[in-house]
Amino acid sequence: MPKRILQGVVVSDKQEKTVIVRVERTFLHPLLRKTVRRTKKYHAHDESGAIKVGERVQIQECSPKSKLKRWEIVSEQA
Incomplete structure (x- = not known):
C-alpha cells in the first residue's frame, strides 16, 4: 500500500527533531x-532540524518514531 503524502505549513519547531x-x-x-x-x-520527524516556522513542506507516513510521530518530512517547498 502506498504511503500518503500531505502538504502543509510548519506552525512549531520548538521541539528537537520534531516539527x-x-x-x-x-x-x-x-x-x-x-x-x-x-x-x-x-x-513530523525532522532529522536535520533545518525546517523553520512558516515554511511549506510535504510530509509522508512512516513507521512510529514516538508516541505522536507517525510522519516524516519529505521535501521543502518554496
Missing part, C-alpha cells in the same frame, strides 16, 4: 453544498 505541520483540506458539505475548510496538525 508540527498544519494541513488544510477542503470538501463539499453534503447537505449545504458549500465548500468547507478543515485543518489538522501532525507531528
